[in-house]
Amino acid sequence: xxxxxxxxxxxxxxxxxxxxxxxxxxxxxxxxxxxxxxxxxxxxxxxxxxxxxxxxxxxxxxxxxxxxxxxxxxxxxxxxxxxxxxxxxxxxxxxxxxxxxxxxxxxxxxxxxxxxxxxxxxxxxxxxxxxxxxxxxxxxxxxxxxxxxxxxxxxxxxxxxxxxxxxxxxxxxxxxxxxxxxxxxxxxxxxxxxxxxxxxxxxxxxxxxxxxxxxxxxxxxxxxxxxxxxxxxxxxxxxxxxxxxxxxxxxxxxxxxxxxxxxxxxxxxxxxxxxxxxxxxxxxxxxxxxxxxxxxxxxxxxxxxxxxxxxxxxxxxxxxxxxxxxxxxxxxxxxxxxxxxx
Amino acid sequence: xxxxxxxxxxxxxxxxxxxxxxxxxxxxxxxxxxxxxxxxxxxxxxxxxxxxxxxxxxxxxxxxxxxxxxxxxxxxxxxxxxxxxxxxxxxxxxxxxxxxxxxxxxxxxxxxxxxxxxxxxxxxxxxxxxxxxxxxxxxxxxxxxxxxxxxxxxxxxxxxxxxxxxxxxxxxxxxxxxxxxxxxxxxxxxxxxxxxxxxxxxxxxxxxxxxxxxxxxxxxxxxxxxxxxxxxxxxxxxxxxxxxxxxxxxxxxxxxxxxxxxxxxxxxxxxxxxxxxxxxxxxxxxxxxxxxxxxxxxxxxxxxxxxxxxxxxxxxxxxxxxxxxxxxxxxxxxxxxxxxxxxxxxxxxxxxxxxxxxxxxxxxxxxxxxxxxxxxxxxxxxxxxxxxxxxxxxxxxxxxxxxxxxxxx
Numbered sequence: 232x233x234x235x236x237x238x239x240x241x242x243x244x245x246x247x248x249x250x251x252x253x254x255x256x257x258x259x260x261x262x263x264x265x266x267x268x269x270x271x272x273x274x275x276x277x278x279x280x281x282x283x284x285x286x287x288x289x290x291x292x293x294x295x296x297x298x299x300x301x302x303x304x305x306x307x308x309x310x311x312x313x314x315x316x317x318x319x320x321x322x323x324x325x326x327x328x329x330x331x332x333x334x335x336x337x338x339x340x341x342x343x344x345x346x347x348x349x350x351x352x353x354x355x356x357x358x359x360x361x362x363x364x365x366x367x368x369x370x371x372x373x374x375x376x377x378x379x380x381x382x383x384x385x386x387x388x389x390x391x392x393x394x395x396x397x398x399x400x401x402x403x404x405x406x407x408x409x410x411x412x413x414x415x416x417x418x419x420x421x422x423x424x425x426x427x428x429x430x431x432x433x434x435x436x437x438x439x440x441x442x443x444x445x446x447x448x449x450x451x452x453x454x455x456x457x458x459x460x461x462x463x464x465x466x467x468x469x470x471x472x473x474x475x476x477x478x479x480x481x482x483x484x485x486x487x488x489x490x491x492x493x494x495x496x497x498x499x500x501x502x503x504x505x506x507x508x509x510x511x512x513x514x515x516x517x518x519x520x521x522x523x524x525x526x527x528x529x530x531x532x533x534x535x536x537x538x539x540x541x542x543x544x545x546x547x548x549x550x551x552x553x554x555x556x557x558x559x560x561x562x563x564x565x566x567x568x569x570x571x572x573x
Numbered sequence: 574x575x576x577x578x579x580x581x582x583x584x585x586x587x588x589x590x591x592x593x594x595x596x597x598x599x600x601x602x603x604x605x606x607x608x609x610x611x612x613x614x615x616x617x618x619x620x621x622x623x624x625x626x627x628x629x630x631x632x633x634x635x636x637x638x639x640x641x642x643x644x645x646x647x648x649x650x651x652x653x654x655x656x657x658x659x660x661x662x663x664x665x666x667x668x669x670x671x672x673x674x675x676x677x678x679x680x681x682x683x684x685x686x687x688x689x690x691x692x693x694x695x696x697x698x699x700x701x702x703x704x705x706x707x708x709x710x711x712x713x714x715x716x717x718x719x720x721x722x723x724x725x726x727x728x729x730x731x732x733x734x735x736x737x738x739x740x741x742x743x744x745x746x747x748x749x750x751x752x753x754x755x756x757x758x759x760x761x762x763x764x765x766x767x768x769x770x771x772x773x774x775x776x777x778x779x780x781x782x783x784x785x786x787x788x789x790x791x792x793x794x795x796x797x798x799x800x801x802x803x804x805x806x807x808x809x810x811x812x813x814x815x816x817x818x819x820x821x822x823x824x825x826x827x828x829x830x831x832x833x834x835x836x837x838x839x840x841x842x843x844x845x846x847x848x849x850x851x852x853x854x855x856x857x858x859x860x861x862x863x864x865x866x867x868x869x870x871x872x873x874x875x876x877x878x879x880x881x882x883x884x885x886x887x888x889x890x891x892x893x894x895x896x897x898x899x900x901x902x903x904x905x906x907x908x909x910x911x912x913x914x915x916x917x918x919x920x921x922x923x924x925x926x927x928x929x930x931x932x933x934x935x936x937x938x939x940x941x942x943x944x945x946x947x948x949x950x951x952x953x954x955x956x957x958x959x960x961x962x963x964x965x966x967x968x969x970x971x972x973x974x975x976x977x978x979x980x981x982x
Contacts, residue, residue, distance in 0.1 A: 440852055440853060444853050455825055455828055455839065458819060458826070
């Protein structure tokens with residue numbers, strides 16, 4: 232399981248090095264800047280973990296849907312709606328942090344859950360392809376959120392289109408200090424712990440619960456699952472709603488942890504990159520954590536690479552694309568060689 | 574000639590036979606020459622056929638004739654037949670082999686791949702037995718017997734098939750006025766009962782409504798009429814009461830990427846012994862898997878290997894083992910020995926009879942008349958979605974059943 236994704240990672244970096252050579256940049260300088268900017272010190276590491284967290288929630292959501300055999304490519308929209316719910320209420324919600332923060336996170340799950348649930352309902356009721364509907368719902372989410380923060384929900388004090396800021400009691404606490412290393416002055420919060428806890432819970436659900444068993448059966452062998460007494464339309468609805476809820480939780484985590492308000496720049500495409508993260512992690516929640524960290528390095532290091540080595544940040548997306556391509560090719564060749572999907 | 578027909582249903586008989594080798598007249602197909610070629614072939618081989626019939630409208634036995642004619646059109650010196658009788662009624666089988674034997678007499682070498690031993694004895698001159706991809710025995714047909722071939726296939730003595738005890742009389746499954754199915758597979762106004770401690774066999778050629786009947790009983794398709802277990806329609810929905818061996822083990826019965834342990838509880842995942850609160854009791858699941866492996870002699874390196882790595886026969890034994898787990902009141906066995914060797918088949922049949930002796934009601938659907946005759950206490954013949962005959966005990970008559978299966982009276 233590890234050898235495959237790890238091998239893919241190595242191969243993708245080799246190919247990226249070739250691309251840098253063609254572009255006239257020394258790969259040593261390029262990757263040097265990349266890793267210096269993502270792992271070379273307390274602040275870069277904190278920023279890498281912030282990116283890791285932002286990718287991890289939607290990637291876990293995507294994994295859940297994929298395990299149920301449903302191609303949820305709408306994590307981006309679910310993330311956005313989750314953030315919108317948290318931001319819209321958080322702007323007006325005063326109270327102690329122990330109350331406000333859980334409520335806002337829960338609202339994020341509700342918002343993302345509704346957005347994923349819509350696609351689930353369309354699939355369950357009308358057999359509408361969730362691939363199309365989740366993708367389309369991304370654009371609807373973006374337009375809807377854009378309209379709301381430019382109009383009804385716009386903060387009168389803000390110059391741009393965004394909600395009023397959350398009261399500090401609604402902010403996620405900073406990541407606890409490790410010995411003498413403090414993260415108080417970085418953007419890193421306990422949201423990474425929440426994300427990892429979510430992964431552990433999902434892993435437990437998949438392997439130990441009857442619900443997880445039925446969800447995996449529905450994904451692996453739909454006809455056998457149906458004949459085993461699983462209500463497939465219901466499973467479709469629940470799986471997509473839960474998938475959206477996990478992504479929506481990620482949106483709320485960005486609002487409460489990083490932005491402290493909602494605007495539509497919440498995500499630079501985390502929901503799409505999350506699909507690659509989920510696939511690199513083999514849809515296994517614990518490996519998805521590792522994959523998210525890998526992609527977090529790329530996202531955080533990309534800026535440094537652009538600034539210090541003159542490699543455009545877009546090169547990061549080339550590397551990400553190469554990783555997915557190499558993985559897909561690996562599966563294809565494995566399938567062709569053995570007749571069995573990996 | 575392939576086991577599964579390779580015909581174009583929407584083309585006519587002559588078009589199918591000449592496909593890819595059409596005689597030409599300039600850029601066009603020389604229709605007259607093609608049709609007369611087909612007529613001449615049919616005449617010479619004694620295979621009556623209408624060259625202009627649409628293939629999809631023909632009965633299975635006649636489609637088989639089209640398949641055969643298409644191969645004969647090439648004037649082969651060697652003819653390979655892969656399980657040629659899988660979809661045929663007994664009368665059609667006799668007709669097919671009459672033609673094939675005639676071909677052999679006129680100098681064509683014929684190689685038949687089949688698992689039906691009686692056909693081997695009845696129609697061939699020499700036999701080779703294959704096991705695990707190797708030829709393990711060769712016989713002259715006149716000097717061997719089905720028993721000897723079966724022993725060679727298994728590589729030892731056949732397991733002893735369990736003795737049957739007296740039939741129960743208490744009705745367990747009752748089907749009344751059942752109408753179900755769509756398009757090609759339907760049943761209408763079916764009524765029958767299966768008693769506790771009884772095996773009722775549904776004899777019939779594939780495609781006469783067996784799938785609709787099985788799916789209705791399994792609750793997979795809507796139906797009109799009544800299906801009850803011990804007088805209650807609800808009892809049929811309780812998984813602990815029924816065991817089902819589905820027709821298609823790969824799509825309907827197993828999750829191929831999963832282990833034996835995970836597959837052992839599929840369909841039983843919500844039963845009290847397996848479900849503990851919200852959790853799956855994997856220890857209980859493992860115990861079930863090990864029980865199946867032991868009782869059904871499932872050959873696997875461990876209970877944790879993916880069932881994809883098991884042979885078809887072992888997969889089938891796993892399915893039957895799962896269906897019989899927990900002594901259900903009623904078992905629906907659809908082709909329970911499909912595609913497995915005679916040794917494994919005898920084991921599966923023994924276990925079914927043992928379940929029957931313990932008081933289980935078993936509905937056996939099979940396209941193999943031999944299997945029905947070996948197992949069933951009562952035989953119902955199904956033709957075009959209706960029961961056209963019922964035989965029990967001493968009345969069971971192979972010839973009569975065979976004729977009814979072909980739609981004759």
